[in-house]
Amino acid sequence: AQTVTQSQPEMSVQEAETVTLSCTYDTSESNYYLFWYKQPPSRQMILVIRQEAYKQQNATENRFSVNFQKAAKSFSLKISDSQLGDTAMYFCAFRSETSGSRLTFGEGTQLTVNP
């Protein structure tokens, strides 16, 4: 069974600064997909970024980028130029090709952006 671990329950950052959220996972499969979801206080789950394990290049979406280290089974999220609207719970999630679209989520990291 796959597991996803987010070891930072809470983090804070000053507005306009950069912050990195950590995620590690455990799997014996060679091909899989990794996701970061954002949950603001509205509690809506929003996909932030997606990475396919067979792609060497790290995914980037505007101010959000990932550092994907396949050998280390690490998938961190970097938020640049943090904005107040980035305050949210962030979940790392894993899906293998054999899991039939099922996602396994980490525990979540509560990020607070301070003015």
Next chain:
Amino acid sequence: DADVTQTPRNRITKTGKRIMLECSQTKGHDRMYWYRQDPGLGLRLIYYSFDVKDINKGEISDGYSVSRQAQAKFSLSLESAIPNQTALYFCATSDFGLAGGGDEQFFGPGTRLTVL
């Protein structure tokens, strides 16, 4: 209008009561999922369905049942609610899968359920 809707948004009930949470989607997706979210545990999969005739248990299905009434509707029932089922419940949908299989799941707004 929201693509994935859940009713009710909030519900307080008593131990032993039967509760149904409903999910509807207009995205035309075949796959639907029910998750529960607990503090410090993230989201955990309760049940999932790949089409109307295909329903599968997730990692925490005990105490829950589901019904896929149509492609667009997927309901979650708690036959006899207990306090440790107090949680935030999410419905999600996804398409069969993009090239490469990295299909995104789209979530409803969640139902906050409290069992007293």
